[in-house]
Each structure stands twice: as structure tokens, then as C-alpha cells.
Amino acid sequence: AQSVTQPDIHITVSEGASLELRCNYSYGATPYLFWYVQSPGQGLQLLLKYFSGDTLVQGIKGFEAEFKRSQSSFNLRKPSVHWSDAAEYFCAVAGNTGFQKLVFGTGTRLLVSP
Amino acid sequence: GAVVSQHPSWVICKSGTSVKIECRSLDFQATTMFWYRQFPKQSLMLMATSNEGSKATYEQGVEKDKFLINHASLTLSTLTVTSAHPEDSSFYICSARGRLGVIANTGELFFGEGSRLTVL
Numbered sequence: 001a002q003s004v005t006q007p008d009i010h011i012t013v014s015e016g017a018s019l020e021l022r023c024n025y026s027y028g029a030t031p032y033l034f035w036y037v038q039s040p041g042q043g044l045q046l047l048l049k050y051f052s053g054d055t056l057v058q059g060i061k062g063f064e065a066e067f068k069r070s071q072s073s074f075n076l077r078k079p080s081v082h083w084s085d086a087a088e089y090f091c092a093v094a095g096n097t098g099f100q101k102l103v104f105g106t107g108t109r110l111l112v113s114p
Numbered sequence: 115g116a117v118v119s120q121h122p123s124w125v126i127c128k129s130g131t132s133v134k135i136e137c138r139s140l141d142f143q144a145t146t147m148f149w150y151r152q153f154p155k156q157s158l159m160l161m162a163t164s165n166e167g168s169k170a171t172y173e174q175g176v177e178k179d180k181f182l183i184n185h186a187s188l189t190l191s192t193l194t195v196t197s198a199h200p201e202d203s204s205f206y207i208c209s210a211r212g213r214l215g216v217i218a219n220t221g222e223l224f225f226g227e228g229s230r231l232t233v234l
């Protein structure tokens with residue numbers, strides 16, 4: 001079964017600084033990988049996803065993520081963080097056979113300081 | 115993009131009562147819907163998968179008699195928390211996937227806004 005690890009519970013970044021959120025997955029083959037963002041009391045919004053092809057994936061709001069098979073990682077990055085990026089970020093994985101259910105990581109809470 | 119709506123967005127009820135949460139796909143037909151539960155400051159835990167017209171498939175440890183899921187149409191799934199207790203207080207989120215060949219091909223799930231249940 002697939003699993004996801006987000007090692008950072010909290011991260012604080014200064015506004016304008018770069019951001020990298022870590023995500024490691026466990027799956028026997030190449031999985032489908034996702035990053036979602038959740039604002040307080042809200043549902044989830046998809047930032048980006050990786051299925052195959054180019055390992056560097058561009059998403060909405062200026063985010064990107066890179067799939068590294070050798071490291072079983074799918075880290076999320078943004079070159080310049082805005083105060084509105086403060087939220088909870090979830091990495092998720094789904095198996096690539098029939099795409100049934102997502103398994104989520106524990107999430108990383110991003111705080112943006114002035 | 116596709117829109118999934120949940121109702122109510124928040125509900126407070128007395129212990130022992132039942133609460134129904136609706137999940138609707140507004141602009142697409144959702145053949146599969148997923149129900150998640152999220153405890154404060156924790157991740158989403160899949161509770162069950164429901165396919166239109168068939169019984170829901172529950173994850174291990176989820177009481178099917180406690181959390182009744184009905185997916186009676188291609189645009190509506192409901193989660194009923196029966197005889198609710200304070201420990202059932204949580205944030206419940208649904209997600210939906212469309213028919214194969216439409217939205218499902220992208221592998222994307224569309225999430226509702228969530229429903230916060232507080233049981234007194």
C-alpha cells in the first residue's frame with residue numbers, strides 16, 4: 001500500500017523568500033502524486049499533480065514540484081512566498097492502477113512572516 | 115473546473131441525534147465519491163468510497179452502521195452520522211470523481227468545502 005511522509009509539521013518563511021515543502025512517498029511503482037492546499041476551515045484545492053512525463057510540474061499560484069524517483073520525493077517549491085500562501089499543504093499519492101483513492105500525508109503548516 | 119458543494123458547512127447537534135451531510139457535484143456527474151474525516155491539525159483519513167447505485171466500501175476501522183453513506187444519484191452522496199457522540203465531532207470532507215473519459219481521466223478529485231460537525 002502507498003504511504004506519504006511530510007517530515008515538516010510547521011515551516012515559517014519570510015514574505016518574498018523561497019519555499020520548499022518536502023514530501024516522500026512509498027509505492028512499488030510510479031505513483032500519481034498531488035499537492036493540495038487547505039485554508040483554515042476550507043476544503044482542499046489542487047495545486048498540481050504528476051502522472052508521467054516531465055518530472056518538473058508547474059501548478060497554480062506560482063508553485064512547482066519535482067518528482068525524483070531515486071529519492072521517492074515530490075517536493076513543492078515556490079520562488080517567492082506571499083502572505084496569502086499561509087495555509088496547510090498536503091501531499092497525496094494514488095496508485096497508478098485504476099486510480100481509486102488518495103492517501104494523504106500529515107500536512108505541513110506554512111506560516112509567512114512579514 | 116468542476117465544483118463540489120457540501121451542505122451544511124457547519125452543524126451543531128446534541129449527543130444521540132443523527133446528522134446528515136450532503137455532497138453534490140454541481141456541474142458534472144460523479145460516479146465515485148469519497149468521504150474523508152479530518153481531526154484538528156491532522157491529515158485527511160479516508161472513511162469510505164461510494165459508487166453511484168452500489169453500496170459504499172468502508173475503510174478498515176470505520177463503522178458502517180455509524181456512518182451511513184448513500185450515493186443515490188450521479189450528483190449526490192450523503193453521509194449520515196447516526197447517534198452522534200462528542201467523539202464524532204470532526205471536519206468531514208467529500209470528494210468526487212467524474213465518469214471515465216470526462217474528468218476522471220485527469221485523475222483529479224474535486225473536493226467539497228467540508229462540513230464541521232460539533233456534537234455537544
